[in-house]
Structure formats: C-alpha cells, structure tokens
Amino acid sequence: MAKATKKQALGRGLSALLKDPENDINSADDKNADKVVGNIIELDLDLIEVNPFQPRSHFNEEALVELSTSIKELGVIQPITVRKLEFNKYQLVSGERRFRASKLLGLETIPAYIRIANDQESLEMALVENIQRQDLDPIEIALSYQRLIDEIQLTQEKMSERVGKKRSTITNYLRLLKLDPIIQTGIRDGFVSMGHGRALINVEKKSDQIDLYEKIVANNLSVRETEKAVKEHQEGGKSAKPTAKKTTKSPDFVKEGSAKIEKHLATKVAVTATEKGKGKITISFTSAEDFDRLKKLITGA
Template sequence: MMAAPKRKAMGRGLSALLKDTGEVNSAADVNADKIVGAIAEIEIEKIHPNPDQPRTQFSKEALEELAISIRELGIIQPITVRKNGNDSFTIISGERRYRASKIAGLETLPAYIRLADDQTMLEMALVENIQREELDSIEIALSYQRLIDECSLTQEAMSDRVGKKRSTVTNYLRLLKLQPIVQAGLRDKMISMGHARAIVSVENEEDQMKIYETIIAKDLSVRQVEDAVRKLRQAENETSGTKTATPTLPEKYVEVQENLSEKLESDVSLSRSKRGKGKIVIPFKNDKDFERILSLLNS
C-alpha cells in the first residue's frame, strides 16, 4: 500500500500557546478568543479520557490498525479536549484516536481546545476559520463537521452561517469518508478536489486506495477517474448478478439525490435512463410528513 509522507505537527506547542495567552480556563478570561478554535500539540500524559464516555469497548485489532496509520501519516483529524486548568485536559471527542496514538508511541497529540462556556465563541471562531483562503479541503470539511457536532448546527443552518450553498457544504463533508491516506493526499495536493469527489463515491477503502495510487502513477484526469469509478461499479453489478438495465447514475445526479435526501430528511430516490429521461421519488410517512416536505420544497 502506498504511504503518504508523515505530516509535521499540526498545531503550536501548548507551552508556546499559553505563553502568549496566559492562564485561560473560561471563555470569560482575557485572551480566551486566542485559545478557542486553536490547535495545540498537547503532551499525551496531560490528556485524560472522559469518565462519562458512553463508549467503553474499543476493538484491539482496530486500534492497532489505526496506530499503524498514525505512525505513517500522523493525526489527520485532531481530537477535541476541554481545558481543566493546571495543564489537565479531558477528552470531548476522539478517545479512539487518543488510544491509538498511545499505542503508536506518540508523545504529543494535536487537539482543539474547548473552554468553559465557550459555545458562541467557538461557533464564531469556526466560521471565521472557514473563511481563511489558505485552508485545504480537509481542513474546511473538519471545520464544517465541528460546527455540526459541537455547535449542534444543521447543514441548512451552517450553510447560512458560512455563506455557502448546502450542496457545497455536503460535498466537503463527504471528503471525510475518504480513506486516511487519500485524505492526506488531498491535503498535500497530490490529488485535486475533483479527483477526491470521484473517489469518495467508492465505499470500499481498498478500492479507493487502488484508484488513488493509479491517479498518482498515471497522472489521471478527473474525467478519467470518473470513468474508472463507473467501470468499477459496473463490474461490481456484474459480479453480484445485479441487472444492469438501469444505468449507473452520473456523479452529479448522485449528489442531487444525496442533497435532496439530506434537505428533506427522506430517502429520496432518483433514476435516469440512457436517453436522459427519469424521475424523482420522495416518500412520506403520513399527511403531516407530506406537509413538512412540501414546506421544505417551497422554502
């Protein structure tokens, strides 16, 4: 398997960050805005699991596999911690990455720092961060995901906050489904956003890697990758015995189907013949659900 070069540390050292800001434990403290949303390299020994973490079982085999990936690539997605004061941090999200990093022998871990009562400040910091021109596609996707996870924003509300079309937000979020090495390749500009959008429609990670390695080896264009993905789907259909009378949807139609399903919170299906004729089916549970969907369509 092709390995991308290991990435350097993602954030500033914690001591350097705190030297500039002083002791900050709450959003009400001076310089809190310089802490919230920042990434710092924190010593693993100062990070502690959340005692109220509902997940208590972690697959040893899966952790070992993740540890191997971390040794090769470093951490693609920082964990999120809450600062407790006295150089102590509690994990909010990312305990699996934390455990795997310990297995991998890392001494520090990149982490987003949260403070007490910082919800509004965090949302503002993330939205501002997304507007920065130097961010790569994965960094933008991670910021979108944090707005969803930590600020409890829907994709619709988030698209309003950041001034982007909902379909644009959805396309970025889909990048987080890419195999980690492919994500690293996108961050390091070894492939383009167009390449990544074609690859992400392939669910199997091994197939993602084969396509990614072929892109690098043969310098494939986005159109060539889209053709390769289409042929892969056709081969899978033939192997599984699935009838191929209904052609595979072009990528742009797949995106429309996914965007409609997310917007309407319904399992929308879209079909299209070789001549371009097709239909969109939007199921509803009852009259109330019908009115809800109708309201969303008219909004």
C-alpha cells in the first residue's frame, strides 16, 4: 500500500510540474520532458478532451456504471493515454471508457501517460491501441483497419506488424465492409456473427445478401447452415432441377392466403402445404422489438 501511495504522490508532483507555465513542455527536447513523457501523472479530468479519432461509436451505459463501481473500489488500474495539445490542455489517445467512468463517478483526476504526438501519430495510436485492447465489434475493427489504410497509408503488411495480427485476419475483417449496410448493422447489433458475415460476402448481389440474411435471422441458422445456403444459392440452376422433383405443389389457397398474412403482419411469411391442406407457416422477424410487434398483432396482447 505504501508503494502505491508513493507512486500516486509522484504523479501529483509531476502534475504540478505541468501546471508551471514557465516550464511548458511541448516536445521531447524541452526541459523536464524526460520527467513527464512516458510517466504516470495524476491529470485533471477537466483538462482532457475526447479524441475525435476514437473509432468506438457506442458506449454501453450499463457497462460504464459497472466500470465506475470497480474504479470506486479499486481505482483506475490501467492509466489512460493522452497527448499534450498546448499548455494545460490534453486529448485522449486511448482509455475513453475509463475516462467516462471516472467522470461518471465524479472524480477530479485520473492517472495518465503523457504523449507528445501530431494528429497523424495520435490517430494511429488511437486506432492501434483500440484494436488491440478494446472490445470493439467486428465492424468497428474493420473500420479502424480501413482508416489506417486510408489516413495513415499503411499497407496490410505494415498494419500486420503494428497490430500484431496475421495479414489474413486483417483481410477477413476488411472484407466485412463489402456487405450491405443492413447486414453490417446486424453484425454490430449481434443478430449475426462475423462468421455469418464472411459467408455472405461470397454473394455478389446486395439484394441476395439481404434475402439470405433475413433467412438466417428468421431461422436462426448456424454459420455452417449459412455456408450451405450460400453454396446452394451460388449453384443456382444446378440444384433447381432435382429440387423441383421433390417439391410438392402447394394448394391454390396458400398463395392468396400467405399474401394476406404478409400484408397484415407487414413482414415476410413462408407457407408450405400439401394438397390435403396440411402444412406450416414461418413468420420472419428482424429484432426483439419486431417480434414483440408481431406478437401483439397475432395475440392482441
């Protein structure tokens, strides 16, 4: 405990050094820069601004509350990283969840590593550190990789070295951005996995991707079942003839009836029936909210 207290006191001493306008540190060559850069400093939260390059676009409020409770009990175990902009002004490079949770808790200071970097270096640090340490969803990771390519001009080979990932892994993430935006949203919201997305990438037409995506969600298909559905779609005419022999023609009442059901429920409905009138109805829904809507329409409650 004495060791931790000593470290905290040192951080506060360095913080006081940064507040001295006569010793303002703006580069690694400035006086006392070696005492500040790379060291842990107790930094006022009010002096820190959020990084505009942050790839994470959504912060779960419940998770932030849980993190703030942990910080209240144990403190901020892993310091955030900031870069110095000007005198008494800093910008987050990584650690926004810890920053937000500390503000939520009402803390005045937070332990921080000080970095001196230009905008491009800051962007690269933010993207690389978030890819490595944060629980970004697959689409956010893909977008981060794409920004490293577009804005830092990193090749996939160089990126592989920076983030410690195989080039093939990076390629697999980047390919997700070829999916229709609706499917990308489905991956971000957890309706389908990255494995489902990788299977759907092999479908060229976006409209066909959406049709298969709706089938996956409606029938809760596994990744393997999705791969099989994609293969059957790609084979197209090859599997159409043998399938037609096995298919029993539905009674006339099914076509008219299913159209009315679809109109009433405002969703896709699949109806299969034998000539004797025996069959089943499959109703598609796209979310928990959509399921609740359909339940109320069907049950009236």
